[in-house]
Amino acid sequence: MKIKILTLFPDMFKGFINESIIKRAIEKGVCEIECIDIRDYSLEKHHHVDDTPCGGGAGMILAVDVVVRALRANTNSNSHIIMMTPQGERYSQKKAYTLREYDEIVILCGHYEGFDERIRSFVDEEISIGDFVLTGGEIPAMAISDSIIRLLDNAIKEESHEDDSFSNGLLEYPQYTRPIDFEGMKVPDVLLSGNHKEIAKYRKKEALRKTYKKRPELLDNYEFSKEDKLLLEEIIKEEK
Numbered sequence: 001m002k003i004k005i006l007t008l009f010p011d012m013f014k015g016f017i018n019e020s021i022i023k024r025a026i027e028k029g030v031c032e033i034e035c036i037d038i039r040d041y042s043l044e045k046h047h048h049v050d051d052t053p054c055g056g057g058a059g060m061i062l063a064v065d066v067v068v069r070a071l072r073a074n075t076n077s078n079s080h081i082i083m084m085t086p087q088g089e090r091y092s093q094k095k096a097y098t099l100r101e102y103d104e105i106v107i108l109c110g111h112y113e114g115f116d117e118r119i120r121s122f123v124d125e126e127i128s129i130g131d132f133v134l135t136g137g138e139i140p141a142m143a144i145s146d147s148i149i150r151l152l153d154n155a156i157k158e159e160s161h162e163d164d165s166f167s168n169g170l171l172e173y174p175q176y177t178r179p180i181d182f183e184g185m186k187v188p189d190v191l192l193s194g195n196h197k198e199i200a201k202y203r204k205k206e207a208l209r210k211t212y213k214k215r216p217e218l219l220d221n222y223e224f225s226k227e228d229k230l231l232l233e234e235i236i237k238e239e240k
């Protein structure tokens with residue numbers, strides 16, 4: 001997959017690209033990330049990319065002509081163009097699984113007061129990472145790129161993300177590592193038993209319990225098996 005990021009601040013991505021799993025994914029050829037400076041597409045002598053809002057008001061608005069020039073120069077019929085905006089669809093793990101199927105994603109980062117409204121006609125979708133407002137789209141672009149890249153083949157081991165929270169509709173079960181006893185807080189015996197069937201049952205039950213306690217609304221869309229239903233009944237009794 002290729003991810004192109006259109007931004008006014010390409011240097012913000014240096015750390016993101018040069019560390020940990022993302023760095024290794026790029027080195028292994030799992031993905032390619034290109035940061036494109038929107039300023040390069042300004043025709044003005046001083047490379048202005050924005051202007052004051054028509055009708056008055058605070059802040060500066062990214063200009064449609066500059067942004068569309070940048071988009072046209074860096075996209076083709078295979079590109080899926082995403083605008084980062086707090087007004088977009090709320091991002092989710094489900095969306096990350098959808099986006100990993102594209103060959104090329106182009107992420108448009110706003111800054112200042114945001115975009116000239118007409119720019120919205122030139123993107124395929126608008127995504128928000130939550131109901132709060134950041135100074136720019138760079139952190140949201142990193143967040144969604146990271147979530148997509150870790151789902152690509154050979155980025156990490158498949159089993160590392162298949163039990164992740166939200167991947168199967170539940171929060172992830174509790175995880176432990178050594179020491180087995182920390183100040184009297186012990187790792188549950190079943191996880192040390194070597195009994196894979198019992199471990200799987202424990203994990204399913206505790207994933208259901210966590211979801212029931214922390215994010216019960218997720219259970220509304222969860223597809224319960226017969227066994228899951230019985231486990232949830234047990235949990236509800238235990239939690240009373």
Ligand SMILES: C[S@@+](CC[C@H](N)C(=O)[O-])C[C@H]1O[C@@H](n2cnc3c(N)ncnc32)[C@H](O)[C@@H]1O
Nearest residue numbers: 084085086110113114128129133134136137140
């Ligand atoms: C200060 S914000 C502009 C917000 C805009 N005035 C509004 O109220 O919709 C500047 C840029 O940061 C990015 N941004 C801020 N919050 C975001 C969020 N929750 N999700 C995605 N992008 C966001 C967008 O690219 C946005 O254009």
